[in-house]
Amino acid sequence: MTDWSALMARPPLWLRVTLPCLFFVLVLVAWQIVVQMADISPLILPAPSAVFDDLWQHAGTLALSAWNTLLITLKAFALGTVAGILLAIAFSRSRLLELAVSPLLVLTQVTPTVAIAPLVLVWVGIDNVDSAILLLAAIIAFFPVTSNTMLGLRSVSHDLHDLFTVRRATSLQRLFLLELPAALPYTLAGARMAGGMALVGAVVAEFVAGSGTDAGLAWRISEAANRLNTPRMFAALFLLGLLGVAISGALSLLQYLCLRRWHESAVSRDR
Numbered sequence: 001m002t003d004w005s006a007l008m009a010r011p012p013l014w015l016r017v018t019l020p021c022l023f024f025v026l027v028l029v030a031w032q033i034v035v036q037m038a039d040i041s042p043l044i045l046p047a048p049s050a051v052f053d054d055l056w057q058h059a060g061t062l063a064l065s066a067w068n069t070l071l072i073t074l075k076a077f078a079l080g081t082v083a084g085i086l087l088a089i090a091f092s093r094s095r096l097l098e099l100a101v102s103p104l105l106v107l108t109q110v111t112p113t114v115a116i117a118p119l120v121l122v123w124v125g126i127d128n129v130d131s132a133i134l135l136l137a138a139i140i141a142f143f144p145v146t147s148n149t150m151l152g153l154r155s156v157s158h159d160l161h162d163l164f165t166v167r168r169a170t171s172l173q174r175l176f177l178l179e180l181p182a183a184l185p186y187t188l189a190g191a192r193m194a195g196g197m198a199l200v201g202a203v204v205a206e207f208v209a210g211s212g213t214d215a216g217l218a219w220r221i222s223e224a225a226n227r228l229n230t231p232r233m234f235a236a237l238f239l240l241g242l243l244g245v246a247i248s249g250a251l252s253l254l255q256y257l258c259l260r261r262w263h264e265s266a267v268s269r270d271r
Contacts (some may be wrong), residue, residue: 046231055235062220066239069202069216072130073247076137077198081191083138084145088183089175091146092153109143113201117208129209136209137201141194148190152183188255195247203240217243 028048034040035047042050055062087105091098108116113136124132156179164174180187206218215223217236224232 043228043230046234050231051234051238054229054231055238058232058235062217062235062239065215065217065220065236066243069199069206069218069240070243072133072137072202072206072216073195073199073243075134076141076202077191077195077247079134079138080141080194080198081145084142084190084194085149085187087142088146088149088153091150092179098150105143105146108139113140113204114208117205121209132209133202133205136205137198140201140204141198144193144197145187145190148186148193149183152186153179155186156182185255185259188251188258192248192251192255195251196244199240199244199247 032048035045087101091101116139117132117136120136121129121132124135160178160182161174164178169177202216203218206216207222217240220236221233224230224236
């Protein structure tokens, strides 16, 4: 007989996939029943069947918009991750730099994107909307990587630092052979958060900046809202949700593959 507690402690992949899918199907069934029994107007809450019908009829347009949103998100994530790691390294080397720049970094996070989007558009240029959206999304995405990587760099054992000192390691050797590998779990945790925040930043930035025919899903939602096309709005939201789940799943898999052989958070142990 399978030990249920052990199964729940580290559920297998098939269970991690089956349970969310089953719950999602149950939600859709309940949603369909409620809409039909209560005779709710499609303008207020369309049935799942109407949403998927609209998704099927406009699959090409919505898929292109989803692809554009995904590209912006991935670019912003890559830019934010690289910038976050480099900034964390710089902060770990200079306490004065950290004290001087940290308030500005916090300011970029507490200031709503809708407030700084017009200024970024002016700086980048009205004719270069995609670059403005990329920059806004990257600004939101880099902070978790910076803060988590800084924490990881400062969590390295003092004994290991002493060992590298005894071995007369150079600053670059200490960084690449000790500090960055030790900070990897923290950096990957920050990257998981940054992936979702990059998607949110891209969507919010596009709502503010707007776009044309090559727009992402946020523009499709805004366009559908102006036309009172509620099923189209739900269809675009469904694709946004799929993108979020896919990004989160891919980064979780990357974290597991990088840590599975040596870090306690990913190494399984017998109970």
